[in-house]
Amino acid sequence: MxxxxxxxxxxxxxxxxxxxxxxxxxxxxxxxxxxxxxxxxxxxxxxxxxxxxxxxxxxxxxxxxxxxxxxxxxxxxxxxxxxxxxxxxxxxxxxxxxxxxxxxxxxxxxxxxxxxxxxxxxxxxxxxxxxxxxxxxxxxxxxxxxxxxxxxxxxxxxxxxxxxxxxxxxxxxxxxxxxxxxxxxxxxxxxxxxxxxxxxxxISCTSPDANAAIKMSINKSWTASVRQLLSRESISQIRLLMGKNRVIAAKRNSQDAKGVEPKSEYRVRQSGW
CATH class of the missing domain: 3.90.226.10 (2-enoyl-CoA Hydratase; Chain A, domain 1)
Incomplete structure (x- = not known):
């Protein structure tokens, strides 16, 4: 429009x-x-x-x-x-x-x-x-x-x-x-x-998938039951572990720890977040 x-x-x-x-x-x-x-x-x-x-x-x-x-x-x-x-x-x-x-x-x-x-x-x-x-x-x-x-x-x-x-x-x-x-x-x-x-x-230096999961987890779990919170955290973590942006985040963190300018660029956010 x-x-x-x-x-x-x-x-x-x-x-x-x-x-x-x-x-x-x-x-x-x-x-x-x-x-x-x-x-x-x-x-x-x-x-x-x-x-x-x-x-x-x-x-x-x-x-x-x-x-x-x-x-x-x-x-x-x-x-x-x-x-x-x-x-x-x-x-x-x-x-x-x-x-x-x-x-x-x-x-x-x-x-x-x-x-x-x-x-x-x-x-x-x-x-x-x-x-x-x-x-x-x-x-x-x-x-x-x-x-x-x-x-x-x-x-x-x-x-x-x-x-x-x-x-x-x-x-x-x-x-x-x-x-x-x-x-x-x-x-x-x-x-x-x-x-x-x-x-x-x-914020742009961190994984967009992790940020999406963090925002969703905090917003939905803030007033939710403990069981819902635990379930949401586990499901989100499994999805992140399976995503390519998590690998890029680990690589960037390793480069940064060695004092090397991180060269890995994050991919677009996974669908579904």
Whole structure:
């Protein structure tokens, strides 16, 4: 599909996804929802992509849902919320939990405002890097709404239940440092994009199959039973042992230990991760 509000660029195995509606502080309208969903689907199929860096254009991540735009069209509201089964994710939820479903690391670079729906999207990332001047808020209660974009999946893993209640019910706007202290973000960096590229370089030196297995294991086992966790670890390890990227990882590690510049390049990610 032709994209107007989301830009996708792939460079050396890193996908740069940028929300591009800067005149509205990257507020999310219906078309942007569809475009984010489309990008996630495209990246899921591209086994050459090793990592995603998600950001907003011109100094802001996202000011949240463009309520006026969506509410002016009942069909758009239905399109966002419709689902065939209650347990399935609708379009509004896929733009958050969809990042979690990708078998590659996703780093959110947060500058300026990250409110409401923007915060829900950022919560779908695996790592959140914020600039010192960034402002973050789970803001839906301010508009008399409940956060319904699946960000709670990650929020419940990041903070205690009482903290989640407080942040959600008060719609408090947090500074970057406050967000770090409560666990909403991973790091505060003077230049979060530069830091994201640095991490991308590090992560790209490891096996994409191992990273896919690690992400899947942590996400699915975080609240699972011990038996499920043990089973998932064993199955993943067997698959990795049988893959060619594991052999390349061992060779690279051996070369690195000897002080030799690693020459082995990882193959694309195995299918099925």
């Amino acid at each position: 032709r994209r107007e509000f989301v830009q996708l660029e792939i460079e050396k195995g890193v996908a740069y996804v940028t929300l591009t509606r800067p005149d509205k502080y990257n507020a999310i309208n219906y078309q942007m929802f569809k475009e984010i969903d489309s990008v996630i689907s495209e990246l899921k199929k591209d086994r050459a992509v090793k990592l995603v860096i998600l950001s907003g254009a011109e100094g802001n991540f996202s000011s949240g849902l463009d309520v006026k735009s969506v509410m002016n069209s009942p069909l758009q509201a239905v399109g966002l919320l419709f689902k065939w089964l209650p347990g399935n994710a609708n379009l509004a939820q896929r733009v958050s939990c969809g990042w979690r479903a990708l078998p590659i690391p996703v780093i959110a670079v947060i500058e300026g405002c990250c409110f409401g729906g923007g915060m829900q999207i950022a919560l779908g990332a695996d790592i959140r890097l914020v600039s010192p001047e960034a402002k973050l808020s789970i803001m839906e209660a301010k508009w008399g709404l409940v956060p319904d974009m699946a960000g709670l999946i990650s929020l419940r893993e990041l903070v205690g239940k009482d903290r989640a209640m407080l942040l959600t019910m008060t719609a408090k706007v947090l500074s970057a440092q406050e967000s770090l202290e409560v666990g909403l973000v991973t790091e505060v960096a003077q230049s979060p994009m530069a830091r994201a590229k640095e991490l991308a370089e590090e």
